[in-house]
Amino acid sequence: MFVCGGNIPQLEGNRIQLRRMQAEDSRSLFECWSKQEVREYSGIPELESIDAATEMIQFLNALSETEDGVRWGIVNKQNREWIGSCGFNTWQLEGAYRGEIGCELSSLYWGQGYMGEAIELLLQYGFQEMGLHRIEALVDTRNERASRLFATQHFQMEGILRDYRHTDEGYHDVHMYSLLVRDWLLEHMETPQ
Numbered sequence: 001m002f003v004c005g006g007n008i009p010q011l012e013g014n015r016i017q018l019r020r021m022q023a024e025d026s027r028s029l030f031e032c033w034s035k036q037e038v039r040e041y042s043g044i045p046e047l048e049s050i051d052a053a054t055e056m057i058q059f060l061n062a063l064s065e066t067e068d069g070v071r072w073g074i075v076n077k078q079n080r081e082w083i084g085s086c087g088f089n090t091w092q093l094e095g096a097y098r099g100e101i102g103c104e105l106s107s108l109y110w111g112q113g114y115m116g117e118a119i120e121l122l123l124q125y126g127f128q129e130m131g132l133h134r135i136e137a138l139v140d141t142r143n144e145r146a147s148r149l150f151a152t153q154h155f156q157m158e159g160i161l162r163d164y165r166h167t168d169e170g171y172h173d174v175h176m177y178s179l180l181v182r183d184w185l186l187e188h189m190e191t192p193q
Contacts, residue, residue: 018072
């Protein structure tokens with residue numbers, strides 16, 4: 001059975017690396033989360049300082065120790081820059097074998113395929129290492145960019161969860177996207193490696 005216990009393994013893609021976030025990522029996290037276009041539909045908080053970003057990194061890393069979540073920093077392998085984060089916000093093994101993923105990327109890197117590569121690494125880890133049967137993503141219905149991303153990754157949009165998230169603006173609906181392990185395996189058998 002999968003046990004996280006604070007272990008955040010390094011995952012390697014072609015252009016990115018997913019790794020445990022570190023204190024030296026604080027400035028990049030602060031700059032990323034300070035941009036309204038990044039926070040707009042994600043529900044992530046605006047950080048007041050680089051110190052607050054350092055505290056956020058400590059909080060996110062601690063989630064893996066209590067097995068309440070696991071978050072990776074996304075690093076561009078070419079220039080070693082932190083460009084975003086992604087991970088499992090929650091998961092349940094026995095009785096469900098499902099997990100929910102979340103992600104954000106610095107707007108400087110939008111539209112270049114980095115998040116698609118990060119999602120693929122999450123899917124591989126979730127299905128092969130964690131033993132998940134179903135991976136979900138909750139996307140604000142106004143977030144067309146994220147909806148396209150998950151559709152490209154072969155997630156199915158199952159419906160709308162009404163007034164699911166509360167923000168300073170009020171309640172917002174989200175789309176429920178999911179991908180099952182059998183669909184992911186079928187896609188990988190059809191795609192030449």
